[in-house]
Amino acid sequence: MDLDAARKLWEPAPGWLNTASYGLPPRPALDDLHTALTQWRHGSTDWQPWDDTVTRSRAAFATLIGAPADDITLSSTASQIFSQIATALPPGSRVLVPDIEFTSNVYPWAMAAHVDTAAPDRLAEAITPHTSAVAFSLVQSATGHKAPLADIIEAARAHDTLVIADASQACGWLPVTTDGLDALACAAYKWLMCPRGAAFGYLSPRLRARMRPTAANWYSGTSMYGMPLTHRPGARAFDLSPAWFSYVAAAPTLELLNQLDLADIHAHNLALANRFRAGAGLPPGDSAIVSLDTDALGTGAETGRHLERAGVRAAVRAGKLRVSFHLYTSESDVDLALQALT
Template sequence: MQSFKEDFSLAAGSYLLNHSVGRPLKDAEQAFSQQFFAPWKASGVEPWQEWLTVIDQFTMSLAKLFNGSAEEFCPQVNLSSALTKLVMSLPQLAHDKAVVLMSELDFPSMGFALQKALPDSCELRFIPKELDITEADVWQSYINVDIDLVFVSHVYSNTGQQAPLADIVDVAKSKNVLTLIDVAQSAGIVPLDLAALQPDFMIGSSVKWLCGGPGAAYLWVSPQHIEGCQPKDVGWFSHENPFEFDIHNFRYHPTALKFWGGTPSIAPYAIAAHSIGYFAEMGSHKLREHNQWLIDVIAEQFETELVSPRLEAKRSGTLILDFGGKQQQVLAALLRADVSVDLRSEGIRVSPHIYNDMADVERLLSVIKECR
């Protein structure tokens, strides 16, 4: 089996914390220098023309990874900002009794953003955290005709569960409900084909499995909605022609870039575009296959401690283990052994990537067995 360790900057030990940051490519610094610093340092001319090609590379890499079109993606500084901009742009949420549905298991920041972005008269409705959000029937029972938008995390960070996206999108379409998919925890590790799924909107980041670092989030808008969206948080790069410089005449950009805003950051996208391009070339299916193979090896050793789903179709790229009263002891032993994992409310989270191998898993298992 091919090893990818040589492509990444890996410290001593076993890094199994890929749901958090991921490891950078070894040539990331060189790519960053070439795309960001070189145009700035190499001549006395304006570097923006070359810098903006970085954004083109970023959106084209995302399009390849998710099987979409580059003009449907817009760079964003983070998911909360992307969500706020989107929600405030939708005429479907402007009426007094608009209802947005999400799960109590969603990342809190998404709930915070929705609470502040929605008009006061709107309702934010929750699927209780006790319900199994891997089951399509749960979603179907909550997606009613009075719902205007359903917010769905592709996978849930604290439980390792995967939402049944295809079923959710299908039932939402049948009831004329908009769908917004959050792929922050799944991008790269759980395949998602936008052309096949056909949701309405998607938000994501580059910081975790895509190993692209913070500051390079993105918003995807279905082509059927681009024209109808009316962003309020705009700037000169939201303009049809940013360099027209007519303060009396604002026209939305005809693509998803209408959500871009003011003078853009370039540096985060130079790193992320390079990394996403690497994984897009490899393909999410290959990443998923390797990840699930290693997860299976670990899961087989822990019949009673396994918290995350056992069925592959229902689980994310993260395995969650609960050792009860020995939780802190196990975590401390793993950290002393340079096995990088973390602890959340449901248990210890373990996330193997393409550069992890059986040696990393055996190291993890050895430490845990000593504690038991």
Template structure:
């Protein structure tokens, strides 16, 4: 525990009570320094080899997820990779989603216009998988209120009916294990719980690529990128790198250091820390007469009817979110019991 606390103390010194990691994570000091150095080098005409940072980030995320690096593609957004999966489906295929799930995950299936997209309550998702279902797309943790999807039940249901499963781990990677064994595809942005700059996202694809076509493949998706810069790419990467977007290099220069910190701390230790704080907040809310959205085992706590107080809470120096009328607080590695008590104190006023 001392090592955990010392690592965190060395990397973070927020000037407010920051409880909005579900919106955007704080950048570690090592990440800020790396991006600053890269910008300075680029300004002097001696840019660093930031492509090496992309490969280091990919490898780090693969270790966090427990998958071979050959299965990880590096991009910038969930919507691009969700769109790639959407493009792989035949006309008329049924896609099952959870009601109110995050738009970047589900909207690409709607805009195709020729898919049958069916939305059901999160709790009924597994039982709603049927013989006509081609794909289930769901966030492992719901952005709006922190509820956890039953991934084991979804894995069993999709396999029983021959459907594929796409999981968005944007709100869980960093404090929950990445559910690579439960899904056919996993996507995640990295600017939340794994504390990277915006512009970093990952796709975990099956070893056989799961029927995906690299529709946006440019030179970076070539097996030999620097020999793939003119004309058609002669050979696509033999790994999931064929699904790479041309990388936002400065973001990846920071990302390798943020991901390294998550590796050093360990997901299990982060989860234990985060959940202890979330449970402390839930208990405090009940003592104030508020009942949070039921989301056991989640680092995100959402309180119905209090979203309108977000501005007031922010003016008091505590950063939370207003999501669908709920006040949403997210507890992560740089938070403390004092942060929880500060928010409870503001809400009691």
């Protein structure tokens, strides 16, 4: 499907520059969700049709990252997926993370291992023979910095270090594959534009063999009542029982994304990000997230409030203004923000 035609399915109010916080849904997703809510209100259906959207979502996410659906686990949050992965770490393990990493990809490791930190662009050289796993965002939440993926994978291979990626700020605008990764987790409520409550994980077979399904439940098992405990095959053994309504809207959204050319979305988002950067006096960048030092205008929080009064919804992270641009963002949104800043 052509991106210009697809963009008509979104109805953002002017000035939404905060997809890094949460993404907006396309109309077909809202229509399906309204239908499901009406069914719920009247009790006019079994839950099975809602559950079918879980299967569709798993398949669509697998297609998006080019992995077998068997290797995809479903959860409600990225951090819960990381907590499950942490069961693969033996006592005494060391996990290396960027020093500005979002805590959903830090705290689960801190509960299970010793955490080492390094600057995001020095991660590869900080991997040592003692590093059990390196866990990092493909795109940093606070700054939009893109991980030096090839270098990290090469260094990790040299030391048999597990490579674990957080794709929450990447999937949906940046081409993402599982090449060289042992695991990936993605909260789907940002660039994948799904409701909060849907999260996806890729778990490689070699990693799964070391993990324990400590959140076992009726959905990850094969039976609804009593013993014995039997796990479903593949990554499904690590599923949480799904938040149905999140997947009712996730399935059509992910299927729509798969009909689009990701290269078009990538080009659209970067063009807008670079329009903003040029207007704000920054050199061109390679990320759909832009972090701007606004000290000349006041603190980040003051600038955020000023933008809000001008009708721009952005975020403040690490004391800086953070703006983010997705397929439904337009040049007029960018210009609104630039006007407010000048």
